[in-house]
Amino acid sequence: MTPVIHPALRRSLRLAVVAGLAFFSCGITGQRVAAQEQPAGPTVELPKLVVTDQRELPPPESWRYADIPGFEILTNTSDRSTQQLLRNFGLFRQALGMVMPIPTSTSAPTMLILCDRDNKFEEFLPSDTANRVSLFLNNHEQSAIVIRMGTKTLSFTGADNTHDVKIATDSQEFAVDHDQQLYREYVHFLLSRSEARPPAWLEEGLMQIILAMKFDKKSIVFAEVEDPNEKPLFATPEDRDFNTALRHRALVPLQKFFTLSHNSPEALNPLGNNAWAKQAYAFVHMCLYGRGGRYQKP
Numbered sequence: 393m394t395p396v397i398h399p400a401l402r403r404s405l406r407l408a409v410v411a412g413l414a415f416f417s418c419g420i421t422g423q424r425v426a427a428q429e430q431p432a433g434p435t436v437e438l439p440k441l442v443v444t445d446q447r448e449l450p451p452p453e454s455w456r457y458a459d460i461p462g463f464e465i466l467t468n469t470s471d472r473s474t475q476q477l478l479r480n481f482g483l484f485r486q487a488l489g490m491v492m493p494i495p496t497s498t499s500a501p502t503m504l505i506l507c508d509r510d511n512k513f514e515e516f517l518p519s520d521t522a523n524r525v526s527l528f529l530n531n532h533e534q535s536a537i538v539i540r541m542g543t544k545t546l547s548f549t550g551a552d553n554t555h556d557v558k559i560a561t562d563s564q565e566f567a568v569d570h571d572q573q574l575y576r577e578y579v580h581f582l583l584s585r586s587e588a589r590p591p592a593w594l595e596e597g598l599m600q601i602i603l604a605m606k607f608d609k610k611s612i613v614f615a616e617v618e619d620p621n622e623k624p625l626f627a628t629p630e631d632r633d634f635n636t637a638l639r640h641r642a643l644v645p646l647q648k649f650f651t652l653s654h655n656s657p658e659a660l661n662p663l664g665n666n667a668w669a670k671q672a673y674a675f676v677h678m679c680l681y682g683r684g685g686r687y688q689k690p
Contacts, residue, residue, distance in 0.1 A: 453510070464501045469508035469541040477506070477539075480571045481578070487607035491614040494582045502581060503536035504574075513540040523547065523661055526573035528580040535584070537577040543568055546663065566631075566664050572603055579603075592652050592659045596669050597676025599662075604633060604673075615681055634674035637665040644668050649675075 458465040460478060467474045489496070507513040516527055516538045525540040546566045579599055583590060590598070606613040620636040643649075644667055652658055652668060662669035679687040 459501070462496065462498060462501060463504045465504045465506070467506035467508075467541075468510070468512060469506050473508075473541060474506060477541075477570060477574065481574055483607065483609065484571075484575050485578070487605060487612045488579075488602065490612060491605065492602065495585070496582065498585075500534065503534065505536060505538045506541050507538065508541040513538060513542075525568050525570075526577045528577040528584070530581070530584055535581060537574065537581060539570055539574055539577070540568075541570055575603060589654070591650070592654045592656070593650055593668075593672045594676060595654070596659060596662055597672035597674075600634070600669060600673035601677055601680075615677065617677070631664055634670045634677065637670040638667070638674060641667055644671050 453468065455466050455468050456471075456474075458467070458474075458478075460482070465474070465478070485496070488494070505516070507516075513525075516529065516536075517524060523546055525543050525546055527536075527538040529536045529538065544567070546568055576599060579602055580595075583595055583598070589595070601615055604616075606616075617635055618633045620632075620639065649668065649671060654660075658666060658668040679690075
């Protein structure tokens, strides 16, 4: 049987509980007040510290700042070199937008850093890379293109320096074209913004086609392959189209060709007549423009 409490008794119990809580609260408050009223300990005065020396600051760096649509520019090379590079870059962006309209809008400007003096480029260079004259650096918040403007020639010591002497390519020295290096890293930047990065062979094949584009203020020539018979066989260009560069060389085995990663030595050092890079050029060019276009969709 459930016990029944008389209403008058229930009211008396409620009043007793409220009174008990009030008493307990007053006791806690009284303890806090008593603790606050206790005298503090003696004041301890610390010894005075006087700084008389000056901090040695590094000497100021001679960086200059500019901006163009989509880019913020830091440069320590000459104004003339900077302005010429940016003029050519602007024309290249217009030409690329005509032949391959890749989306270029970004939420934040990309940094373009032009290094010429004081070995500033090395400060950006990862420790496991060498023989680089340009870099594309990217994370979730910011991206940057870094160009080594002070370097005029590059010595090849990479994985593929077996350039064929029959096409008169010096396997030890490569004349650096800073415009081309900027264009290369800019295309890397555009391709990096896709949801899934293209495989290395596809990215390099597209890169080779784009960098072979000829353009000026009046015309654009895109995806045209040079005629190897128009120039003497022992001419001195260091970077030829695939039909000349691969003419006297064996192809890279397809298993290796398709599985090379973006961080492989061949992909990181594609300058000159790099066999893997030129084979990527040939394969992508064939898929896009050869065989009557039958391979374009796949």
